[in-house]
Amino acid sequence: MSATLAPEANASLARKHKTVLLAAPRGFCAGVDRAIQIVERSIEKFGAPVYVRHEIVHNRHVVQRLTDLGAVFVDELDECPDDRPVVFSAHGVPKSVPKAAQARDLTFLDATCPLVSKVHVEAERHAKEGLHILLIGHAGHPEVIGTMGQLPDGQMSLIETNEDAQTFTPKEGQKLALVTQTTLSVDDTSEIIETLQSRFPDIALPYKEDICYATTNRQAAVKAIAERCDLLLVLGSVASSNSKRLVEVGAKAGANKAALISSSDSIDWDAVDKAETIGLSAGASAPEYLTDGVIAALRSRYDVTCQEVEVIKEKVIFRLPRLLLEK
Incomplete structure (x- = not known):
């Protein structure tokens, strides 16, 4: 006589399998x-x-x-x-x-x-040399407001798009320098920089790229998994520039669908159900427990295999202010 499986076992056997590709690095920088x-x-x-x-x-x-x-x-x-x-x-x-x-x-x-502070220092140095600064960034973002606020009004112009780069007209004889917001899309920013360089060959560029290492690394990790993803989920806030850029980068790099979610509570389960391979990343301000929560939510519904895809190890540590280190 053959054994009869319990209803729970039948349900377990019927669960769909999902492969989750974990982009690394991800999350906190x-x-x-x-x-x-x-x-x-x-x-x-x-x-x-x-x-x-x-x-x-x-x-x-x-x-x-x-x-x-x-x-x-x-x-x-x-x-x-x-x-x-x-x-x-x-x-x-x-x-x-x-x-x-x-x-x-x-x-x-x-x-x-400290990497934002580096941009502030660059902007001040260029201004002291008599250069007008072009800042590539998004209007209204706190980082852009802070960077533009390092100099008196009129000494810096905001470039948001490639069209802005094509139409910006400096004053006659005005020498230019370039700085960027640290959380932009590497690819989109490169296009804008190329436009500015072609129009203004003498424009002073950053000594080292302004887009921060964490933004660059997280975008590279998303690119490494995007083509394999039926669905890419990025954890982060709608106010987070670097998180939104990860979604855009993933879509451009080949993910069939890419979405920003704030936590497991905002998962589109219809989209997940249709996907066999799911990519998962997190913006630089998203804690790792949110990633754990998404994986747990997926495992509550599906048979899940997780595979971490690491493009680089991060070892950067920034010191705390002296006031907090004093006894």
């Missing part, structure tokens, strides 16, 4: 990790509340966890009391913000990513 540590250590050192001007990074899960620890997120410095520390976000701030903090004798900690 050194700049984001440093910024989050600055808020955490500030709460430990000074007690709660610690005020943070703007979201420390663009991820609501990170912001909520820090809020639970005692961080208070505000839009502007004038919302901060005089007797509590304030942290500036990883995206950087205009020069007017720390000046205002100093004028009020506030204790403040600058969590600006």
Whole structure:
């Protein structure tokens, strides 16, 4: 007599198989990790509340966890009391913000990513040499606002698209320099730079590429898996430039479909059901537990095989501000 399988076993046998390709590196970069540590250590050192001007990074899960620890997120410095520390976000701030903090004798900690600070220094150096700076970036993004705020109005022009690069007209005799937002698409930015170089052969370029190592590496990892993916899922916030660029890069690199999700709660299960091979990555401000949550959600419905595809190992670490290292 043949054994009869329990209903649960039949259900298990009927589960579809999904292959998940995990892009590596993914998730937190050194700049984001440093910024989050600055808020955490500030709460430990000074007690709660610690005020943070703007979201420390663009991820609501990170912001909520820090809020639970005692961080208070505000839009502007004038919302901060005089007797509590304030942290500036990883995206950087205009020069007017720390000046205002100093004028009020506030204790403040600058969590600006060192690679963003490098762009600020470049822009100032070019301006001192009498060059007009072209900034490739997205209008309204906090990093762009912070970078443009390093110089007086009129000394920097924003280039958002290749069309902008084709139509920008400098003043007669004006010499130019170029800097970029750190979280852009490597390929799209290269096209804009080529246009500017062809129009202005003497334009001063960054000593080293401004697009940060983490953005470059995460895009390379997505490219490495995209052609094999029926569906590419990227974890990140709609406010996160680098996360949105990963979706665009994946679609251009061959993924049949690419989507940005904030967590496992926003998965389009109809799309997943139609896909055999699913790519998974995460923007630089998305914590790894969100990736774990997506894998767990997939395993609750399907027979899942995970394969990590690593293009490079990251070993970058940025030091914390001296104020937090002092006893």
